[in-house]
Amino acid sequence: MTGPRRGDVVVGSGVLDQVGELLADRRRVAVVSQPVVADAYAATVCSALDAVRVQHELVLMGDGEQAKSLATVEDLCRRFARGGLLRNDAVVALGGGVVGDTAGFAAAVYHRGVDVVQVPTTLLAQVDSAVGGKTGVNLPEGKNLVGSFHRPVAVVADTRTLTTLPEREYRSGLGEVVKYALMPAGTAVAALLDEKTDAVLGRDPSVLSSLVRACVDIKLAIVDADPEERTGVRATLNLGHTFAHALETAGGYDLYHGEAVAVGLVFAGALAEALERIPAVDAARYRALPASLRLPVTVPNGDVLDREALLALIRRDKKAKGGITFVLPGARGLETVDDPPLAALHHAFDAVGVGG
Template identity: 55%
Template sequence: MIVVPVALGDRSYEVLVGPGVRSSLASVIPERSRRVAIVTQPELPVAVDPGREHRVFLMGQGEEAKSLATVEQLCREFSRWGLTRADTVVALGGGLVTDTAGFAAAVYHRGVAVVHVPTTLLAQIDAAVGGKTGVNLPEGKNLVGAFWQPHAVLCDTEVLATLPEREYRSGLGELAKYHFLGGGRLDELPLDERVASCVRIKAEVVGSDEREGGRRAVLNYGHTLAHALETAGHYDLRHGEAVAIGLVYAAELARALDRIDDERVAEHRRVVSAYGLPSMLPPGVDLDELVELMARDKKAVSGLTFVLDGPRGVEPVTGIDRPVLDRAFEAIRERREEPA
């Protein structure tokens, strides 16, 4: 087992990484908790035992379930069961569950403890760590939420073997991001160390900027276009697939701004391709719609804002003109051969 600390003063906690660590759940539940509400989804082939009275609360599948309606439903069910502010919520599932259950825990009784047991690669290396919770609106992804740090996170790598191939590959899209945030050649590490390395990078960034006042924005590398693609396509793309396209677009955008060279762009494409992920825009996408959606991104407080690679590393960049956006779009558009 690998233990990664997240240093946040009196809100510090540990992330446990390794096969079978979900069996440690009872030991990380706050002692004062008499009851545990386990939020999960139907047919998830993973179970946990918090070692005290507990009840399972189910939420729906798909991004449509990541909504304010689901948060209200969960909070009402918590109330009817008698969950108190001394008790604990356990989020058992992928990023959709940790984001939604984490937000419900943040607002129920103005905040109850939450422990995340992420069951997807994407959730283990990103969604479950760092305290960002939230749900979607029809106008965009993750537009309503709260910062609510978990009491602990259990990244059980054993459960990753149960994932469908596409779900696991989606997690690799988020993992690809960490290659460019100091992770180096993560693809050469064993799985447990790969997950732990990503968690360490995120923990270090979160520890220096808990509420995304500056540096934490780098964790959204590739996400500005990714979230727009997800919303425009009604979530036909998995999150990690959209992030992979977003990473290549960010590289092309950085090259168009003379921030990086051709070799660095090629490295982005190599990493994405090595994980079997897409690097081109889906056919038929409306560029005007994507630009409009990107303008609603939470980072966009003074015009379109992207996290881009450059001579000082990955950092937020604002004030990018539409012609530059279009040059980068052109570099990731599918080109069909004209008939002879």
């Protein structure tokens, strides 16, 4: 499977117009976006394509998880067809993870696959969804149930676009950044979070460029080692996610994805400590780091939650192969751990304020 390689991922402040050079050899490009993102950034992308004389059209889609659907994919593909998009043309996905996943999947299936350039405009999309090659949409029966691996030929992550993100959306993205900081390869990310906390919270585009670059490098190395999630290497990216998914599925807790991941990281640290995989001082870091970025470290109103019900949801997590599987730190780095003893799980539930 090809690209993107490190050099095909452009990260920086004000790099949006590089989309033009990257697609200069194309005949026609469909730029898929959402109204709020297009209002702010489509003009820059379209004039960069004009400058290299590439035909283009803007194709808008809806906002939110309900727009990440097969109906939207059909609508996008029909509009590609009406606009005359051919096999060797390309799609640009300009937006957050919803646009990236949906337009990426439409590109994967239109004409049996046309190239896509991901232009992520949320922090989550820049450090996570735009660079892994996973695309897909939701069904009423569940999230991300239909999709394909379709790696972008290039990624353009302009950190200046992050300045217009709603505050909570931005901070939620930091939950994924903290995940990288806690990974064995995450020392550069951790150093930036520790030393430049205020600049990170204040969205300084040049500090964010270093931060996003460091996260992307970790993700690319892991995805290159296991592009289609077959060997278990890619599963390490799910650090903090088992508990986060259970919280999200349980619903009603008003947590954004990255916020749920932040709590999930606290849970993973406490679980690893209870299993004597890491010392208490390391587990403390799993709480201190998200807290320093003003991310939640306990579940809001978690005392009313039922631990057994959450464990049942974890057992049903599609990434678990039956039983309960967590990605946990330990002496050999991150590993999957199956069916930890109940006493250790209760210690972790205590740590995130769930149940009694």
